Amino acid sequence: MSATPPAAAQVAPFVVTDDAITAPLLGLTGDAARGAAVVRNRETANCLICHAIPDPTERFMGDIGPPLAGVGTRLTPGQIRLRLVDPTLLNAAAVMPAYHRVAGFVNVDARHRGQPVLTAQEIEDLVAWLATLKD
C-alpha cells in the first residue's frame, strides 16, 4: 500500500548533495513568519510534539528530538531542508518522520494517502524560520 503514481506529483524533485538539499524546492522562496506558524500547527507538522523551541509561551513541548534553539547556527538551510524532507536519507533508522515524501510507506490512512505531510512551500517556510534560530 505505497504511494500511487499520481501522488508522486505532490512531491517536489530534489537533489541531495552530501547531507543537504541546497536548492529550494521548486525554486520557492520561504517566508519565516509563515514558517513560525507551520512549526506550531498541531494539525500538520506538529513539530512541538517532539521538539522544543525558544518560546516561553509554549507549554508542553516534547523531548524526543533535540531542542531547535540554535539550529540555524548548527545547520545550513540546505541541511535543514534535507532533514525536513526525509531524515531517513541520512539515517535509515531515524525516528523523525519524512515531511515531504509519499513513496515507500505502509498502511497509510486513506485520508493522507499519496500526500506529503507538508507542501514544498511549507517546507521552504519552515527552512526560512528555522534558519533564524541562531542561538
Added chain:
Amino acid sequence: MRGRAALLAGLCAATLAGAAEIRPSRDYLSPELRAQQDDPSRHPGWLWVDEGEALWRRGERSCQSCHGDIARMQGVATRYPAVARDGALLNLEGRIERCRTEHQQLPAFGYESDALLSLTAAVALRSRDMPMSVAVDGPAAPFLEAGRRFYETRQGQLNLACGQCHDDNAGRRLRGDVISNGLGTGYPAYRLEWDSMGSLHRRLRACSLGVRATQFPLGSPEYLALELFLADRARGLPVEAPGLRR
C-alpha cells in the same frame, strides 16, 4: 570524579529514557494517577467493575451458573489472548462474547459496549497484580510472529514503528505525555481523555491514527495478533486492569 558523576547521571538517564528494559505501565504514570489507579474509591473504572460483577450473576443462565463465583476467574487474564480449540485467537473480550453466544445462547454484547467492557474489567480485576504469562508456543506461535511483524513495521504517513516510541523513547515526552513501554496490561482502562472505560483495541486505533496509519477494526486479526505480542512482551509484569490513564 566528575567523569564518574557524568557516568552515573548517564546511567540514570538510560533507565528513564531509551532503556531496553520493559517496565510496568504504572511506572510511567504520575504519582497522583498511580495512587488513584490503586484506590477503587477514586477510580471511575470501578463503576464498570461493579456493573460487570452484577452482570456475572444476572439471568437464568448466568456466568455464575457455570463458573461459580467470579473470584474463580483469578489468573485468567494473565493467559489471554489465547488460541481456542477451533484455532481462533481470542482475547478476553472475544472469550466472553463466545460464552454469550455459544453457551448462554444470548446475543453478543458487541465490542466496546459498556456491558462487554464491564464484564471484561470485572474478570480482569481477578488477575490484578498477577504476572502475565500467555502461551506463545504451538498454535499461538504464528499469531505471535504476526504481532511481532506488526509491531516492528513502520506504518502510516509518519512512518513510525511501535518500538521507535515504546522501546527507543520510553520515558521521554510527546508534548506533555510520557511515553510508556506500550503494554496492554492496564486494559480495559479508564482514560481521562475518553472520560470512559475503553478497550486496548480502542487505544491501538488511537495509536494508528496518531501515525496517520490505517485504523484496523476493534477485534481485527491485526490488533489481536499485536495484543498477543504485547502480552508476551509484558511476560512476568503485573496485570493492572482496570487501569487509569490520561
